[in-house]
Amino acid sequence: MIFGVQAKNGACRRTFEEKENGTMIDTPLISVIVPVYKTEQFLDRCLQSVLGQTYTHWEILLIDDGSPDHSGELCDRYAQQDKRIFVRHQPNGGLSDARNTGLSMAHGDWIYFLDSDDFLLPEEFSSLLAYSENGTYDIVAGHSVSVKNKRMITTDKDVVYENNIETIRRQSLSGHGNMATGKLIKKALFAGIRFPVGYIREDAFVMPKLYLRARNVCIVPTAYYCYSKENPESLSNGIHLENRLDFMYSGFVEGQEKLQLCKQLGYVEAQAICQKQISMCGLHYLLYCTGVKERDRHKEREVYAFIQTCPTDGLSKVKRFQQYCVRHHWRGIIGGMGKIMILSFRLRTYFRKRRWKKYGIWQYEKTTEN
Numbered sequence: 001m002i003f004g005v006q007a008k009n010g011a012c013r014r015t016f017e018e019k020e021n022g023t024m025i026d027t028p029l030i031s032v033i034v035p036v037y038k039t040e041q042f043l044d045r046c047l048q049s050v051l052g053q054t055y056t057h058w059e060i061l062l063i064d065d066g067s068p069d070h071s072g073e074l075c076d077r078y079a080q081q082d083k084r085i086f087v088r089h090q091p092n093g094g095l096s097d098a099r100n101t102g103l104s105m106a107h108g109d110w111i112y113f114l115d116s117d118d119f120l121l122p123e124e125f126s127s128l129l130a131y132s133e134n135g136t137y138d139i140v141a142g143h144s145v146s147v148k149n150k151r152m153i154t155t156d157k158d159v160v161y162e163n164n165i166e167t168i169r170r171q172s173l174s175g176h177g178n179m180a181t182g183k184l185i186k187k188a189l190f191a192g193i194r195f196p197v198g199y200i201r202e203d204a205f206v207m208p209k210l211y212l213r214a215r216n217v218c219i220v221p222t223a224y225y226c227y228s229k230e231n232p233e234s235l236s237n238g239i240h241l242e243n244r245l246d247f248m249y250s251g252f253v254e255g256q257e258k259l260q261l262c263k264q265l266g267y268v269e270a271q272a273i274c275q276k277q278i279s280m281c282g283l284h285y286l287l288y289c290t291g292v293k294e295r296d297r298h299k300e301r302e303v304y305a306f307i308q309t310c311p312t313d314g315l316s317k318v319k320r321f322q323q324y325c326v327r328h329h330w331r332g333i334i335g336g337m338g339k340i341m342i343l344s345f346r347l348r349t350y351f352r353k354r355r356w357k358k359y360g361i362w363q364y365e366k367t368t369e370n
Contacts, residue, residue, distance in 0.1 A: 027057045028057070028108070028109035028110055028129070028135065029057055029058065029059065029107060029108040029109050029110070030055075030057065030058040030059070030108050030109075030110045030111075030112050030125055030184065031058070031059050031061060031102070031105075031106035031107060031108030031110065031111050031112065031187070032050055032058055032059065032060045032061065032112045032114055033061050033063070033099055033102030033103065033106065033111065033112070033113050033114070034046065034047075034060060034061065034062050034063065034102075034114050034115070034116050035063045035065055035095050035098035035099055035102070035115070035116065036062055036063060036064050036065060036067055036071045036072070036075060036098075036116045037064075037065045037066070037067045037071070037092070037095075037098070037116075038067050038068065038069055038071065039067075039071055039116040039117045040067075040069040040070050040071045040074065042116060042117040042118075042119075042228060042230070043071055043074050043075070043116050043117075044074065045119050046114065046115075046116050046117065046118060046119050047060070047078050047085075048119075049119035049120040049121070049122075049226075050114070050120060051082070052122050053120065053122055053123075053124060053125045053126070054122050054123055054125070054126045055125035055126040055129060058084065058108070058112075058125065059084050059085070059086065059106075059107065059108060060078075060082075060084060060085045060086065061086050061088070061102045061105050061106060062075040062078070062079070062085065062086065062087045062088070063088050063090065063098040063099070063101050063102050064087060064088065064089045064090065065090060065092050065093060065094070065095075065097070065098040066089075066090065066091045066092030066093075067092075071116070072087075072089055075087045086105065088101055088102075088105060093197065094197060094198065095195070095202060096194075096195035096196055096197045096198070096199065096202040097195075097197050099113065099180075099195050099202075100194045100195055100197070103190055103194065106187060108187060109135075109186070109187060110184045110185065110186060110187065111184075111185045111186075111187050111190065112125075112183070112184055112185070113180045113181045113182075113183070114181060115181055115227075115228075117228045117230070118147075118181065118225065118226055118227050118228050119147075119226045119228070120224055120225060120226065121224040121225075121226065122224075123222075123224050124142065124182075124224035124225060125184075127142065127220060127222050127224055128140045128142055128183075128184045128220060129184070131218050131220045132184060132218065133218075135186075136216070137214075137216050137217060137218040138185070138186045138189060138213075138214035138215050138216060138217065139183055139184065139185050139186070139189070139210065139211070139214050139217040139218070140183065140184040140217075140218045140220060141177070141182065141183040141184075141217065141218070141219050141220065142182050142183070142220045142222060142223060142224055142225055143182075143220070143221070143222065143223035143225070144179075144181075144182050144223055144225040144226065144227045145223050145225070145226055145227065146226075146227050146229055147226050147227065147228045147229065147230060165211075165214065165215070165216050165217055168211055168217050168219075169208070169211045169212055169265075170267055170269070170270050172207055172208040172211045173208050173258050173261060173262050173265075173267055173270040173273075173274065174269070174270045174273045174274075175204070175258075175273060175277065177207070178203050178204040178207040178208065179203055179207070180202075180203040180206060180207055181203075181225065181227075182225035182227075185210060186214075189210050189213050189214060190210075193206060193209055193210065193213075194206075199246075199250040199253065199254070200243070200246045200247045200250040201247060201250040201251055201254055202250075204251075204254050204258075205254050205257065208258060208261060209261075212261070212265075244288055244345060245285065245288045245289065245292055245295065248281045248282075248284045248285040248288060249281070249285050249296075249299055249303070251277060251280075251281035252278055252281040252282045252285060252303060252306075254277075255274050255275075255277040255278035255281060256274075256278055258270075258274045258277075259271060259274040259275060259278065262274055272313065272314055273314075275310070275311060275313070275314070276313075276314040276315065278306070278310065279307070279310050279311075279312070279315060279319070279323065280315075280319065282303045282306055282307050282310070283307065283319060283322050283323060283326070284341070285299075285300075285303050286300065286303055286304060286307065286326060286334070286338075287322070287334065287337055287338040287341050287342075288338065288341065288342065288345075289338070290334065290335050290338030290339065290342070291338060291339070291342040304326065307323060307326045307327065308326075308327055310323075322334075322337060325337070
């Protein structure tokens, strides 16, 4: 993992303006899609990081997804100051819906997804374009660093730099490299492909399909995307039990979709991984259901029916026991295991909130609501 410097494997770090002949070969337009929802505290940092890019031929598409704070007003102010920034205000429909709106607005050759609580280092666009070989690659993916407690920590330093398209496809269907953010993606790849509305983990539904459609992919050995873990409202932080429930059900459905693709392509090892994901997410969903009164009974029955017949290969002894209890309707034991899992989840949430409060983030969220 390299943080904005030369790669370990000896690959020369280039800028887009410094090609081999020393001249600018092309200036493709990058459509930067930024869904915005309750990120007033972080939005200015995000947009300033795009304005500060060394490569300047881009457009920002801000999708205000019915944000109840002042994020929408901040979007409008930025649009008034820079003609490359466009704003769309819409009722809250979730991240997938907002990204789909951005795709319908995009005029660029490349699509770039940026979450509004994240930010970029100045060389992000120029670095990715430098490795695109003037459009030879359909997807150019960089690495990221994690921002937590106002510090940057490398998050994927152990990633093996592999540009073989077949390997990348297998890894994607196995659950690796499926973040949509931090990548230049040819707009043409999205023809007929959109993010599924109503699901969390939306990236994992879409990225495997894009990798299958791409002719080739380049993994860039530098990290200029800064992924924030400071936002209490982020779904990835999972502070609400209902969000956790949705996350597990989405993983259950996503696993089934990927399993079908693996079967069609003959990816045997990836099939086993997808099967394990379906079982794990399904079991966790049923256990979390014990702590939620107003839950979707149809989804619960769907998962329950699947667990009755799904294989136990690759599962731990604990998960096999949980599956055995579900199959034999041992509701008392299932309820007990669910309570333990929910208690563990709430304890993690409690200590996470304490850390946020310590650094002033949680307090900010409370004051902006008043």
